[in-house]
Amino acid sequence: MIKITVFSDVHFGFSINEETENDPNEIIEEIFEKNKDSDLIIICGDVFHSRSPKIEVIEKAISSLKKFLEIPSKVRVVESDKKMDNLKIEAIERHLPIITINGNHDRSSIGEKNILDILDEANIIVHLNSNYVVFEKDKQKISIFGFGNVPENIAKDYLYKNVKHIENCTNILVLHQTIYPYIFYSQEYSLKIDNLPKRFDVIINGHYHSIVEENINGSKLIMPGSLISTKLKEEESNIEKFYVNIYIDGGIVKTEKINIKRARKFFYLKFSKNDSKEKIENEIAKIVNKNYIKKPIVKVIIERENNEDFSYLIKEFSDKCILLLKTELVEDKKIEIYSKENIQSILDFAIENIKKNIGSEDFPIKIENLIKLLEDKNSIEKIVDMLINKQKTL
Ligand SMILES: [Mn+2]
Numbered sequence: 001m002i003k004i005t006v007f008s009d010v011h012f013g014f015s016i017n018e019e020t021e022n023d024p025n026e027i028i029e030e031i032f033e034k035n036k037d038s039d040l041i042i043i044c045g046d047v048f049h050s051r052s053p054k055i056e057v058i059e060k061a062i063s064s065l066k067k068f069l070e071i072p073s074k075v076r077v078v079e080s081d082k083k084m085d086n087l088k089i090e091a092i093e094r095h096l097p098i099i100t101i102n103g104n105h106d107r108s109s110i111g112e113k114n115i116l117d118i119l120d121e122a123n124i125i126v127h128l129n130s131n132y133v134v135f136e137k138d139k140q141k142i143s144i145f146g147f148g149n150v151p152e153n154i155a156k157d158y159l160y161k162n163v164k165h166i167e168n169c170t171n172i173l174v175l176h177q178t179i180y181p182y183i184f185y186s187q188e189y190s191l192k193i194d195n196l197p198k199r200f201d202v203i204i205n206g207h208y209h210s211i212v213e214e215n216i217n218g219s220k221l222i223m224p225g226s227l228i229s230t231k232l233k234e235e236e237s238n239i240e241k242f243y244v245n246i247y248i249d250g251g252i253v254k255t256e257k258i259n260i261k262r263a264r265k266f267f268y269l270k271f272s273k274n275d276s277k278e279k280i281e282n283e284i285a286k287i288v289n290k291n292y293i294k295k296p297i298v299k300v301i302i303e304r305e306n307n308e309d310f311s312y313l314i315k316e317f318s319d320k321c322i323l324l325l326k327t328e329l330v331e332d333k334k335i336e337i338y339s340k341e342n343i344q345s346i347l348d349f350a351i352e353n354i355k356k357n358i359g360s361e362d363f364p365i366k367i368e369n370l371i372k373l374l375e376d377k378n379s380i381e382k383i384v385d386m387l388i389n390k391q392k393t394l
Helices: 023-034 055-070 086-094 115-121 152-162 277-288 312-316 346-358 367-374 377-387
Strands: 002-007 040-043 076-080 098-100 131-137 140-146 170-175 202-205 212-216 219-223 242-249 252-259 266-271 297-304 322-329
Touching: 002 023, 002 140, 023 055, 055 098, 055 115, 076 086, 098 115, 098 140, 140 242, 219 252, 266 277, 277 297, 277 312, 312 322, 346 367, 367 377
Parallel strands: 002 040, 040 098, 140 170, 170 202, 202 219, 266 297, 297 322
Antiparallel strands: 002 242, 076 131, 131 140, 212 219, 242 252
16 A cells, blocks of 8 residues: 655745744644655645745755655655656655655746755755656555646646646546635636546645545546645635645555644634724634634734724733734725616716705705706806806806
8 A cells, every 4th residue: 555645835935023943844743743654745836935945944844855755665766757866766665755846836937946856856855846756665666746836827737738647557647726616816817627638546736725626537536625724814714724645555546634733823814994993802802712722824914994902902912812903994985885777877876966965945956957067168157157056047
């Protein structure tokens, strides 16, 4: 049996404050402790939060990933279209291989070296960029084709042009793209669940920060989700974090999602201008007064008509959560909302509103006529005369 441990969107280097700096490292530690019997590790992109991370971030990432390298490799390399010297092959066959691809965050421009290429050269990872590697263990062969992130509009064409399916293997495709209908934040996509390449036993996709497991066209589609929350928007709130183990035995593929205990929870609360301070405090307390392994991140958006200061909330809850506060100024507009059906034209809407605001009874000109006259610049004199009651009718 071959066991592959898959996780995604580590985002090394992303942190809200010092307290969250080690979140990816602690999660990887948890994954490592529970999966020392794995044969392969796959990280599906966004290993780093930026394409040129700071030295300190790289160091932290290496110290985290290095743990896996203490585990002896149980696979051997059968073939690959990736340029690999003897040292590389020796490294893969010496310690547990970590396969990576680029995400949109750690992708570099064409021809430019990238941090994952450097870690590959240092034999810490096996970085795939439109390459495949066939591994073998106990006479079972699996081919992994890694497709690093490309702009969404060309993803489908580019993938079809490059993808390689290898015969007599269990075939795994690793991606980091938007796949419709799983849209995370960008609306752009060219890949859909029903136009993914066929004949792959497993398709693993990063990018989408929440777990997905689906069977499509005879393939298992898995999106493990991210290890940490980085967008901090509503769609990323209340999401449990997972990694996935894939077991391949005699060509039969089984997957298992495992909840990450040490993932930091993220909550999002939005209050309208009519919500009282008490309500806001109670709602926050309701969320934070539970037991968490790590202090949760709570983003609080408060709508107000004035510059009321809510920063005391950050202090008040500082021992229970990391509170991210945003007050949004909203104007108190007294314009009535008209449903579309009730408005014949923008002009009718305007006339209606002007009438209401100036009290048309005392106004010397009918508003409808005023608007008509305004269309003709030669009428200005006429309008003035009517307004000062010099002229009574049109
Ligand atoms: Mn990501």
